[in-house]
Amino acid sequence: MMTALTENVKWVGKVDWELKFFHGQEYSTHRGSSYNSYLIKDQKTVLIDTVWKPFAREFIENLKQEIELEQIDYIIANHAESDHSGALELLMQEIPETPIYCTKNAIQSLQGHYHKTWNFIPVKTGDTLNLGKNQLVFVEARMLHWPDSMFTYLTGENLLFSNDAFGQHYASELLYNDLVDQSELEQEAIKYYANILTPYSVLVQKKIEEIKGLNLPLDMICPSHGIIWRKKPWQIVEQYLEWAQDYQENQITLVYDSMWDGTKKMAEAIIEGIKTADDQVNVKMYNLALSDKSDIITEIFKSKAFLIGSPTINRGILYSVAGLLEMIKGLGFKNKKAAAFGCYGWSGEGTKIITEGLMQGGITILDEGLRALWHPDQETIQTCKAYGKDLVAKI
Missing domain, CATH: 3.60.15.10 (Ribonuclease Z/Hydroxyacylglutathione hydrolase-like)
Structure with missing residues (x-):
């Protein structure tokens, strides 16, 4: 035609x-x-x-x-x-x-x-x-x-x-x-x-x-x-x-991958805390293993802050999260703040690895991140909620 x-x-x-x-x-x-x-x-x-x-x-x-x-x-x-x-x-x-x-x-x-x-x-x-x-x-x-x-x-x-x-x-x-x-x-x-x-x-x-x-x-x-x-x-x-011009909207995006839903539960609790502190902010959550990476990059681009979560595995992080960090580093986002979170069993390097990856991408780091030992219990869930609430003040 x-x-x-x-x-x-x-x-x-x-x-x-x-x-x-x-x-x-x-x-x-x-x-x-x-x-x-x-x-x-x-x-x-x-x-x-x-x-x-x-x-x-x-x-x-x-x-x-x-x-x-x-x-x-x-x-x-x-x-x-x-x-x-x-x-x-x-x-x-x-x-x-x-x-x-x-x-x-x-x-x-x-x-x-x-x-x-x-x-x-x-x-x-x-x-x-x-x-x-x-x-x-x-x-x-x-x-x-x-x-x-x-x-x-x-x-x-x-x-x-x-x-x-x-x-x-x-x-x-x-x-x-x-x-x-x-x-x-x-x-x-x-x-x-x-x-x-x-x-x-x-x-x-x-x-x-x-x-x-x-x-x-x-x-x-x-x-x-x-x-x-x-x-x-x-x-x-x-x-x-x-x-x-270093674009951002009033949005916070949480991206994670999880082995046994522990990191997922952390993400959900953090979101609860964020919404308690600011019910006007648009919060979105994506499981990297189930979501399209190009769409996730678009949501990070729109966000003023984002969080990335992964459990620790083999002294590292899940490969989907590692791949996303590589994309973020290459794209060179500006005017973004971020933090890491995740579960661990015995060594617990995952959160630090994510934080270092974000720093390599030129992202402003909000804090040292949040870790949870094994599967989150009710006390940990409350800690995650408090973390999300405090995060709003840092953004």
């Missing part, structure tokens, strides 16, 4: 309803995704990005129904990651001399992916490409979210092709932000930011301020995943600015 965005610009991508994980098994995509490619017909014809490799043949056959491939004058590669460039290898077999405009870093990345020497044209911020009536303006967007990333702006039509920025993993045939379920869209947009763009928040702020400073008229933001922002497109830009 191809959809006209304007008289001269068409969406020629692929909606992937069946996608359940992205980046291998790292990121959950409960609502699927899309791979957005765009075809511009001016005096010159331009293809912006392609689709993921499993859909390469379908993509090219559909493209042939719209245009003879030899009529494509230029290809724009905003980002080399294979979910955007996956059809490029097959496409270049058909039109091998077509110039590919991309950043210098993208040339290295594309050659690293496909081991081909195509007709690359390196561009940098401020460079333009004349299409006839309109121009393309290139804006480097390093580390949003790869070193090779860039935005492409189409003058006259006032469209910003933003690649991974402002996108979501969200499958919809409705295509535009004003047509889809707004709560679903908001949920997928913040999840995308939390899991992918959080480490680069400082760069996000700088790049957005740079773009705003250009005073470009903007009718649509066209990302490479999910829907297109056509109604009040600046809303997602302003939302990114808010998320990039």
Whole structure:
């Protein structure tokens, strides 16, 4: 299916309803995704990005129904990651001399992916490409979210092709932000930011301020995943600015794994104490073994504080908790406070290990954590409640 965005610009991508994980098994995509490619017909014809490799043949056959491939004058590669460039290898077999405009870093990345020497044209911020009536303006967007990333702006039509920025993993045939379920869209947009763009928040702020400073008229933001922002497109830009500024809501999240429910009972008692001290705070609890890790990361991103619990096992912690700590360290959350808790039998290192992991992630540690010997009895439950109550004052 191809959809006209304007008289001269068409969406020629692929909606992937069946996608359940992205980046291998790292990121959950409960609502699927899309791979957005765009075809511009001016005096010159331009293809912006392609689709993921499993859909390469379908993509090219559909493209042939719209245009003879030899009529494509230029290809724009905003980002080399294979979910955007996956059809490029097959496409270049058909039109091998077509110039590919991309950043210098993208040339290295594309050659690293496909081991081909195509007709690359390196561009940098401020460079333009004349299409006839309109121009393309290139804006480097390093580390949003790869070193090779860039935005492409189409003058006259006032469209910003933003690649991974402002996108979501969200499958919809409705295509535009004003047509889809707004709560679903908001949920997928913040999840995308939390899991992918959080480490680069400082760069996000700088790049957005740079773009705003250009005073470009903007009718649509066209990302490479999910829907297109056509109604009040600046809303997602302003939302990114808010998320990039050490974002938090009035929320506390407890995350744990448990062997025999002892650590779970501690979590429940701590929550009781928190709610006793503050009945307005939004408290959420997740069992790591039963919950999606990408969703949990999103909830931590939204929280002003979070607690992580694990029993001690083999002088360590449960592997699900260790994995989450590694994700937290890599994402580099700011403006977050946290503490550890958990049961133990004889050695009891688990709480200390979690605390050290949080410190490595740059998280502000509230205290040395809370441990409970064996399965919590009523006295321990009361201690956990008191701990939760006292925690509110520390946050």
